[in-house]
Amino acid sequence: MEDRIKELEDRLARAESALERSERLAVASRYASAIMHEVNNPLEAITNLVYLTKLQKEQPDLVFENMNVIEDQLKTLGRVTSQALTFHREQQTAKEIDLVEIAESALKLHSDKLLRHGVVVSRRYRGPARATVFGSEILQVVSNLILNAVDVLEDGKGHICVSVKRCPDCIHITVTDNGPGIPEGFASRLFEPYVTSKASGTGLGLWLSSRIIAKHGGTLRFRTSRTGGRTGTTFRINLPQSG
Ligand SMILES: Nc1ncnc2c1ncn2[C@@H]1O[C@H](COP(=O)(O)OP(=O)(O)O)[C@@H](O)[C@H]1O
Ligand SMILES: [Mg+2]
Structure with a gap:
């Protein structure tokens, strides 16, 4: 009888930790799609600006201006990813x-x-x-x-x-x-x-x-x-x- 109870307790503990993992995964995937969304906008802007800059290669002023905008967009990207990392790296200690x-x-x-x-x-x-x-x-x-x-x-x-x-x-x-x-x-x-x-x-x-x-x-x-x-x-x- 005691063995049986022990076995059921073990099974329950295993089921509980599997559930915890699946909830975590659900949160992670929601988070991932929110991040994709935020990464996508600056990425699109950079892609367009690079295309434009190639067309404007004879006009250094415009090239310089485009580079400034690209720099800003890259900073935004950096913020998004570093924020994501702060929260989603597996943390060993508080x-x-x-x-x-x-x-x-x-x-x-x-x-x-x-x-x-x-x-x-x-x-x-x-x-x-x-x-x-x-x-x-x-x-x-x-x-x-x-x-x-x-x-x-x-x-x-x-x-x-x-x-x-x-x-x-x-x-x-x-x-x-x-x-x-x-x-x-x-x-x-x-x-x-x-x-x-x-x-x-x-x-x-x-x-x-x-x-x-x-x-x-x-x-x-x-x-x-x-x-x-x-x-x-x-x-x-x-x-x-x-x-
Ligand atoms: N802010 C709230 N207002 C009213 N009911 C709530 C609220 N938060 C939770 N509940 C009730 O508690 C239940 C359990 O919530 P939860 O454990 O998050 O599971 P789930 O969201 O999957 O139903 C919900 O189904 C809902 O009935
Ligand atoms: Mg809920």
Whole structure:
């Protein structure tokens, strides 16, 4: 009997880590397509300018001007890739990083989707908020929270507020939406795996997010309201401050 339980526990642990890997992969592929998008514009500009410059080779002024624009575009490319590397290199140890940067990256990552659904985004940052974290993991959590919010918002009526606040010994990141709120009964099981209200949901986002935050020594909590004129939900990540 004990052997059987041990075997089932092992299997469960293996299944859990396979799930974690697949969620990570899904995030990485979303990230990759956002990066492609950002790399593509400057690349196209450079391609056109090189073509143009060849035609204008007898006019040094124009060549020089084109080179300046190309230089700017290359700088943009450099920024995109170095930002991507900061977050997506497999990180062996936690590093000190400004959580405002992470919040901004998450918003940027989903800017297309937010725009498509007519979501108004507001930000509340009070200066940098540095903490020692695994950047890509926190990015993944904030991403999940933003995507969950977008999923429940009505097109053209949604509002999301992202805030990053430093307290004496911790940092909060909150994601607030004016969606319908979380149904009672459902709310108590939100952080369990496979709990989803979506036809194509996995129910793994919040489960994985709470594990990531726990690993950082923090907490992930929410408040939700379904009554009155002001419905909505706030998820709050609490992280211990570095130092
Ligand atoms: N901001 C939110 N407002 C309302 N419900 C939410 C919100 N965030 C999460 N939920 C509920 O929690 C469920 C679980 O979320 P999650 O674990 O990310 O899985 P999934 O997004 O795949 O359904 C969602 O299906 C949804 O019902
Ligand atoms: Mg989700």
